[in-house]
Amino acid sequence: MKKKALKFGTVGFLLGCFAYLLFSIVVSLRMNTGDFYFTLPALANKYSNEMFATIAQIATFTWLGLACGIAYLFSENVELEPARQAVGYLVSLTVGMLPLAWTGQWFKHVFIGIFSYIIIIAIVSLLLFMIGLVKLKCDVDEIRQAIGVGEEVNHEEI
Secondary structure (H helix, E strand, C coil): CHHHHHHHHHHHHHHHHHHHHHHHHHHHHHHCCCCCCCCCHHHHHHCCCHHHHHHHHHHHHHHHHHHHHHHHHHHHCCCCCHHHHHHHHHHHHHHHHHHHHHHHCHHHCHHHHHHHHHHHHHHHHHHHHHHHHHHHHHHHHHHHHHHCCCCCCCCCCC
């Protein structure tokens, strides 16, 4: 289980890095100034140093990605009973969102924080569900190929 957690956590960490890059590109395109923004301008204004703001934003995305990888591990682990799967899934995603809540200062606006938490959990759960669905479809196709179901039988050879 520890090897799987390390594997899924590493994949999640790398996907968090990729999500940070995509987020920075979207922010830069949205600002429409011709500059590349490594961090949100509001976050850079909050911290006195833009480098610290960038590090905080990268750490937030990578931590959330790592937590999403661990949550996916909990959702895929059929050896656990469903209640433990659900608790592990929600706890790992909640722990993954703590840096996001701190960076986004959700504590100043409780309603916005709770709403953001629910929306992010729903989006991440939908993405993880879609990943699981695609993985399941690939596994079913592989099993069908292995047993020969779905192939046309050539009666002339028989």
